[in-house]
Amino acid sequence: MPRPKDDLTRRSFLRKAPGTLAAAQALGALAAKAGAQQVPEPPGKKLGWAIVGLGSLAINQILPAFAKSEKSRVVAFVSGHPDKARKLALRYGVPEKAIYDYQGYDALKNNTEVDVVYVVLPNSMHAEYTIRALKAGKHVLCEKPMANTPADCQAMIDAAKQAGRKLMVAYRCRYEPYNQEMIRMAREQELGPVKVIVADHGFSIGDPTQWRLKKDMAGGGSMMDIGIYSLQAARYVTGEEPVEVAAMSYTTPGDERFKEVEEATDFQLRFPSGVLANCTSSYGYSGQNRYRVITTKGWFELEPATSYTGLRMRVRRGNAIEERSLSVRDHFAAEMDHLSECVMDGKEPLTPGEEGLRDMKLIMAVYEAAKTGRTIKV
Amino acid sequence: MPRPKDDLTRRSFLRKAPGTLAAAQALGALAAKAGAQQVPEPPGKKLGWAIVGLGSLAINQILPAFAKSEKSRVVAFVSGHPDKARKLALRYGVPEKAIYDYQGYDALKNNTEVDVVYVVLPNSMHAEYTIRALKAGKHVLCEKPMANTPADCQAMIDAAKQAGRKLMVAYRCRYEPYNQEMIRMAREQELGPVKVIVADHGFSIGDPTQWRLKKDMAGGGSMMDIGIYSLQAARYVTGEEPVEVAAMSYTTPGDERFKEVEEATDFQLRFPSGVLANCTSSYGYSGQNRYRVITTKGWFELEPATSYTGLRMRVRRGNAIEERSLSVRDHFAAEMDHLSECVMDGKEPLTPGEEGLRDMKLIMAVYEAAKTGRTIKV
Numbered sequence: 001m002p003r004p005k006d007d008l009t010r011r012s013f014l015r016k017a018p019g020t021l022a023a024a025q026a027l028g029a030l031a032a033k034a035g036a037q038q039v040p041e042p043p044g045k046k047l048g049w050a051i052v053g054l055g056s057l058a059i060n061q062i063l064p065a066f067a068k069s070e071k072s073r074v075v076a077f078v079s080g081h082p083d084k085a086r087k088l089a090l091r092y093g094v095p096e097k098a099i100y101d102y103q104g105y106d107a108l109k110n111n112t113e114v115d116v117v118y119v120v121l122p123n124s125m126h127a128e129y130t131i132r133a134l135k136a137g138k139h140v141l142c143e144k145p146m147a148n149t150p151a152d153c154q155a156m157i158d159a160a161k162q163a164g165r166k167l168m169v170a171y172r173c174r175y176e177p178y179n180q181e182m183i184r185m186a187r188e189q190e191l192g193p194v195k196v197i198v199a200d201h202g203f204s205i206g207d208p209t210q211w212r213l214k215k216d217m218a219g220g221g222s223m224m225d226i227g228i229y230s231l232q233a234a235r236y237v238t239g240e241e242p243v244e245v246a247a248m249s250y251t252t253p254g255d256e257r258f259k260e261v262e263e264a265t266d267f268q269l270r271f272p273s274g275v276l277a278n279c280t281s282s283y284g285y286s287g288q289n290r291y292r293v294i295t296t297k298g299w300f301e302l303e304p305a306t307s308y309t310g311l312r313m314r315v316r317r318g319n320a321i322e323e324r325s326l327s328v329r330d331h332f333a334a335e336m337d338h339l340s341e342c343v344m345d346g347k348e349p350l351t352p353g354e355e356g357l358r359d360m361k362l363i364m365a366v367y368e369a370a371k372t373g374r375t376i377k378v
Numbered sequence: 379m380p381r382p383k384d385d386l387t388r389r390s391f392l393r394k395a396p397g398t399l400a401a402a403q404a405l406g407a408l409a410a411k412a413g414a415q416q417v418p419e420p421p422g423k424k425l426g427w428a429i430v431g432l433g434s435l436a437i438n439q440i441l442p443a444f445a446k447s448e449k450s451r452v453v454a455f456v457s458g459h460p461d462k463a464r465k466l467a468l469r470y471g472v473p474e475k476a477i478y479d480y481q482g483y484d485a486l487k488n489n490t491e492v493d494v495v496y497v498v499l500p501n502s503m504h505a506e507y508t509i510r511a512l513k514a515g516k517h518v519l520c521e522k523p524m525a526n527t528p529a530d531c532q533a534m535i536d537a538a539k540q541a542g543r544k545l546m547v548a549y550r551c552r553y554e555p556y557n558q559e560m561i562r563m564a565r566e567q568e569l570g571p572v573k574v575i576v577a578d579h580g581f582s583i584g585d586p587t588q589w590r591l592k593k594d595m596a597g598g599g600s601m602m603d604i605g606i607y608s609l610q611a612a613r614y615v616t617g618e619e620p621v622e623v624a625a626m627s628y629t630t631p632g633d634e635r636f637k638e639v640e641e642a643t644d645f646q647l648r649f650p651s652g653v654l655a656n657c658t659s660s661y662g663y664s665g666q667n668r669y670r671v672i673t674t675k676g677w678f679e680l681e682p683a684t685s686y687t688g689l690r691m692r693v694r695r696g697n698a699i700e701e702r703s704l705s706v707r708d709h710f711a712a713e714m715d716h717l718s719e720c721v722m723d724g725k726e727p728l729t730p731g732e733e734g735l736r737d738m739k740l741i742m743a744v745y746e747a748a749k750t751g752r753t754i755k756v
Contacts, residue, residue, distance in 0.1 A: 195663035196642065198656075200576060204674055246624045248753070250652050264574065266646055266656050274628050278576075278644050278656045285573035285672040286694070294663040296582055316664070375626070375751030 047340040048113040050076035050098075050138070052105075052129055053120035054084055057143070061308055062120065063092055065332035071340035072333070075113040078105055105129065109136035116339060118170075119143060122211040123219050127152035130167065131159040139166040139343050141336065145228050146356025148219030150364060153357035160353060168339045168349035169356035171232060175334035177326040178302055178311040179236070182293060185300055186237045191317060192296035194275050197237055199230035199291035201306065202264070202282030208257040213283075221251075221261030223363055227281025229306045231359055231366075233291045234269055234277035242277075242362060244270035244377055247370035252284060267366045308332075425718040426491040428454035428476075428516070430483075430507055431498040432462055435521070439686055440498065441470055443710035449718035450711070453491040456483055483507070487514035494717060496548075497521060500589040501597050505530035508545065509537040517544040517721050519714065523606055524734025526597030528742060531735035538731055546717045546727035547734035549610060553712035555704040556680055556689040557614070560671060563678055564615045569695060570674035572653050575615055577608035577669035579684065580642070580660030586635040591661075599629075599639030601741055605659025607684045609737055609744075611669045612647055612655035620655075620740060622648035622755055625748035630662060645744045686710075 049072050051058050066074045076098035079085040085099045098111060108114055117133035118141045119126055127147045130140045140160070146153045146169050160167035173179040186194050202222055211217040212225055235241065247267040251258045264282035271277070280288070290303035298317040304310055308331060313324040342349045362378060369376045427450050429436050444452045454476035457463040463477045476489060486492055495511035496519045497504055505525045508518045518538070524531045524547050538545035551557040564572050580600055589595040590603055613619065625645040629636045642660035649655070658666070668681035676695040682688055686709060691702040720727045743754045 191664070195660060196578075196644070196658050198576065198578060198658060200574075200670075200672070244626065244751075246626060246646070246751070246753075248622065248624060248646050248648055248654055250648070250654055252652060264654060266574070266654050268624070268626050268644055268646065268656075270626055270628070274630060276626055276628055276642060276644050276658070278646075278658050280574050280576060280654070280656050280672075282573060282672075284674065286569070286674060286676045288672060288677070292578075294578070294658075294660075294666060296662065296664060298664045299666070373622075373624070373753030375624075 044070070045344065046071055046073040047115040047343060048073060048075035049336065050074075050078060050100075050108060050111075050114045050117045051120060052078040052117055052133075054079040054081065054088060055120065058120045059088070062118065062332050062336075063088065065330045065336065066092065068330040068333040069340075070333075070337050071344070072116070072336040076100065076108065076111055078102065078108070106132060106136055108133065108138060114138055115343060116141060116336075118336070122217040123148050123224065124217045127156055130156045134159045134163040134165050134167065137163065137165065139168075139339065141168050141170055141339050142353075142356070143170045144356065144359075145219065145224050145363070146353065146360060148224075150357060150360045153353065153360050157353040157357060166339060166343055166349060167353040168335075168342070169351050169353065170335055171351040171355065172331040172335045173229070173232065173306050174236060174351055175338055176311070176329055176331045178313055179233075179305070181313065181324070181326060182233075182291075182300060182302060183236055183239075185315075186293055186295075187239060189295070191298040191300065191315075193273075194238060194293055194295050196294045197234045197275065197277040197279075197291060198294070199233045199277065199279045199305075200281075200288040201226045201229040201290075202280065202285050203287045204285065205257055205283040213257055213259075213261055215260040218261055220363070220367065221258065221263060221265070222281040222283045223249075223262065223265040223267075223366055226283070227265055227267070227279065227366070228359055228363065229289075230277075230279035230281060230291065231267075231269075231362060233305065234271075234279065235358075237291075237293055238271050238273065238275050240271040240273060240275065241358065242269040242378060243272055244375050245362065245365045245369050246375045247366045249367075249370040255284075257283065262370075265366060265370055267369070422448070423722065424449055424451040425493040425721060426451060426453035427714065428452075428456060428478075428486060428489075428492045428495045429498060430456040430495055430511075432457040432459065432466060433498065436498045437466065440496065440710050440714075441466065443708045443714065444470065446708040446711040447715050447718075448711075449722070450494070450714040454478065454486065454489055456480065456486070484510060484514055486511065486516060492516060493721060494519060494714075496714070500595040501526050501602065502595045505534055508534045512537045512541040512543050512545065515541065515543065517546075517717065519546050519548055519717050520731075520734070521548045522734065522737075523597065523602050523741070524731065524738060526602075528735060528738045531731065531738050535731040535735060544717060544721055544727060545731040546713075546720070547729050547731065548713055549729040549733065550709040550713045551607070551610065551684050552614060552729055553716055554689070554707055554709045556691055557611075557683070559691065559702070559704060560669075560678060560680060561614055561617075563693075564671055564673075565617060567673070569676040569678065569693075571651075572616060572671055572673050574672040575612045575653065575655040575657075575669060576672070577611045577655065577657045577683075578659075578666040579604045579607040579668075580658065580663050581665045582663065583635055583661040591635055591637075591639055593638035596639055598741070598745065599636065599641060599643070600659040600661040601627075601640065601643040601645075601744055604661070605643055605645070605657065605744070606737055606741065607667075608655075608657035608659060608669065609645075609647075609740060611683065612649075612657065613736075615669075615671055616649050616651065616653050618649040618651055618653065619736065620647040620756060621650055622753050623740065623743045623747050624753045625744045627745075627748040633662070635661065640748075643744060643748055645747070
């Protein structure tokens, strides 16, 4: 009897791979099978979301994710480009009267369809548009990094408290299965206690005129935008807060992209339990997107670790390297539904404003360490 | 017609692997084919080697490597264990009169069969036994790290000059094809200029009574013994000398293995061209043995990178990950033959004493950075 193709593939990979593939793919296979047969249930209650800032993240990731949301639907847009907004409104069934420009932003208050505002603007605008949304009585999901300074983060947190509304930072990796599995393995010490985390995040940035390369809009360079993934990974894997930070930055002289912000910042973290983290971030090197958690008995890693799709997990135990496949979920649908659920059930989000503030304080410490050449105690 | 098994395996791996396997395995395949048909030439002139210190490295790696050497043969032993030495002498054809103990070490001078002495002793003994061998008129290959202090390294270099003999440090990775290919790819900028190097080396050390865990014999902990591989990799890949060093060390309180030396040291390097390196070393985490070179257009990595055998290379270019197979060579045979050839041809070795001294000065800077919490300029 011919062997099924999937099995053949897996077995062949076993022979070729450095170690052995996990039998632990069972979970992923079961999920895929269930997915193929399952017809989605009709939706229950969904909260209404307004998307603020219709850039490529909104167009390519966030809007399509509503199709996979159980508790969230898109009901309004805020954009400075009426043509673009109207086109997207037709595609996503947003009524024309629910398209706002930035001048009309505060009128969101009067739109009772809107429960939550998702701020997808350049970093420097996060604080203002978050606070105005909160004052308009809306809950807010704010993209990362939360703001450009700890003071702005604090003002956002204060505004949420004053308004009695939820504020969540869009750390989507906390809401998807691969990173959650890494956290579980670390916390349960599946391969013994964690000793070291190595994380690398960056890409070669293009268009030198984009807002990410403007100091006043972005707040900083690679560390703010992409290094934050390495920082987050080290923090959520350990579940601890760093007590010391060391860092080095580098910017290629004369590179027109880096007139205002740094090209690269590499940093080290020390956690109270003794875990050390060694992280890189760069706008100058070719795409890196990985972290490895090294324990006393092996290691586990994701590469890619934080892409929107296609995450891969490898686990080394003894002399064998396994690949673990998990059922996947749209990251944006997962995080939006989390906030909708928190609003409906009156719970605190997993990544509230305080979480964004903690990262921002650490990013400031990283910059100070790089600038002064000193290990900073935090 | 059934497909040959190798091809099937390779193709299946292609489907499973993150990118695509290189067609570049051709070189390795050709070499393997040639190897299967080739009868080795009768040896030309071989220099005579004395092995000083018959520990596990000598027994398991160095002595078997003579069978694969073209220019080196073993002719003498120095050991404090006469029974062990006699057994090994019978296996390797070393005459009983060419077995020395440490008291009789200087009598090597009178053994005209011995051209080169290979010092495979604990670190603290490297300087003394190297200098005495040089004074006895022998050339010396000394294991890494070269010594416990820069002053000792300098004394060894001076002794070699005074004696008019060669002194080489046993940085075997410089003599094997995978690391040489990494160097070539970096220097020729095959994937553009190098931006960042990430290197991790360490293992969970056993027996708490071993010399590697004694400060006076080992000179230090993970940084001296295994972190030196990360340091070397960053230096030989770039071909540059670091100008700045930052570091953090950690030792688990109460761990009986680490009463005298540090468990882990992680360090950052800045090179004059702007390349940054982020390195870890540990005696406390599970085996790590890898480095990745990240460029503007991709990355290339070895994992394992510095094991005695079984090195693996992956190359990412665009969206594809290739695996490159190279013909392999015994690392110890390669380095011993290199020194034999240098002696015969009057050339300087690729890794002379000065190379060991450079590493030792940098290791001291790493320790100073870890101790003071300051970036050290070197």
